[in-house]
Amino acid sequence: NAGVMQNPRHLVRRRGQEARLRCSPMKGHSHVYWYRQLPEEGLKFMVYLQKENIIDESGMPKERFSAEFPKEGPSILRIQQVVRGDSAAYFCASSPGQRRGGTEAFFGQGTRLTVV
Amino acid sequence: KQEVTQIPAALSVPEGENLVLNCSFTDSAIYNLQWFRQDPGKGLTSLLLIQSSQREQTSGRLNASLDKSSGRSTLYIAASQPGDSATYLCAVDDMRFGAGTRLTVKP
Numbered sequence: 748n749a750g751v752m753q754n755p756r757h758l759v760r761r762r763g764q765e766a767r768l769r770c771s772p773m774k775g776h777s778h779v780y781w782y783r784q785l786p787e788e789g790l791k792f793m794v795y796l797q798k799e800n801i802i803d804e805s806g807m808p809k810e811r812f813s814a815e816f817p818k819e820g821p822s823i824l825r826i827q828q829v830v831r832g833d834s835a836a837y838f839c840a841s842s843p844g845q846r847r848g849g850t851e852a853f854f855g856q857g858t859r860l861t862v863v
Numbered sequence: 864k865q866e867v868t869q870i871p872a873a874l875s876v877p878e879g880e881n882l883v884l885n886c887s888f889t890d891s892a893i894y895n896l897q898w899f900r901q902d903p904g905k906g907l908t909s910l911l912l913i914q915s916s917q918r919e920q921t922s923g924r925l926n927a928s929l930d931k932s933s934g935r936s937t938l939y940i941a942a943s944q945p946g947d948s949a950t951y952l953c954a955v956d957d958m959r960f961g962a963g964t965r966l967t968v969k970p
Contacts, residue, residue: 780958789962790907790952803957838906840958852897852958854907 749773751841752821753855760862766826766833768858772841778802779822780840780852781814790838796822829862836860865890869953869961876943877969884938884964886953891934893955898927898938900949901963907952910938943968 752771760766772779781793792806796816807814811829816822826833836859842852866889876882886896895914899907911920911927913936919928926939940947945968952963 782960790960792959795957840907851909851912852954853909854899856906 751855753858758860760829768824769821770839771821776841776843778842781824782838784836831862834862865959867961869964873965875967881941884951886936888934888955891931896936897954899952902949945970
């Protein structure tokens with residue numbers, strides 16, 4: 748059972764381009780969480796999704812950022828018209844069910860986005 | 864809104880020492896709490912998950928306790944080793960994290 752897979756591991760984009768970050772949860776996991784981490788800082792919650800539903804997007808910037816978790820395929824975090832301030836490590840985690848059901852969550856290795 | 868705080872922000876100890884990391888949360892009505900470690904430039908590794916009905920969990924040299932009524936959890940590391948050097952983070956329920964404690968164990 749492979750762990751949470753994120754790709755690409757490293758992504759370089761020029762200002763104004765789009766960045767698409769992918770997260771394949773562990774097999775059997777239907778809940779995905781996305782985080783952003785700036786250098787030397789903590790994890791900032793962005794969005795929590797269940798398959799085909801956004802449960803909580805309270806940490807997501809209102810503009811340029813979107814996330815989806817379709818019925819089939821990975822979860823996608825999309826950043827449109829990237830700016831230098833978007834440079835960060837983006838992590839996703841997955842769990843098999845609601846955390847309130849006492850399920851354990853596991854993280855991917857992250858995607859490091861650099862905007863030049 | 865749940866707030867999670869970790870104290871201290873950084874800790875440096877000599878090898879072999881026992882140590883305690885703290886995690887506090889403002890809303891005691893949690894369902895579970897999970898401890899992670901993060902090595903520099905890496906993702907997070909799950910260490911221990913404590914459900915609300917449990918008071919502690921143990922894995923090797925690690926022991927995590929949970930006191931819901933006081934809104935606190937502690938992670939106890941016995942006989943620390945240089946390989947334990949990392950940032951330790953706690954998360955409650957829907958994956959709300961504290962800022963972490965950066966631990967350095969000196970040989």
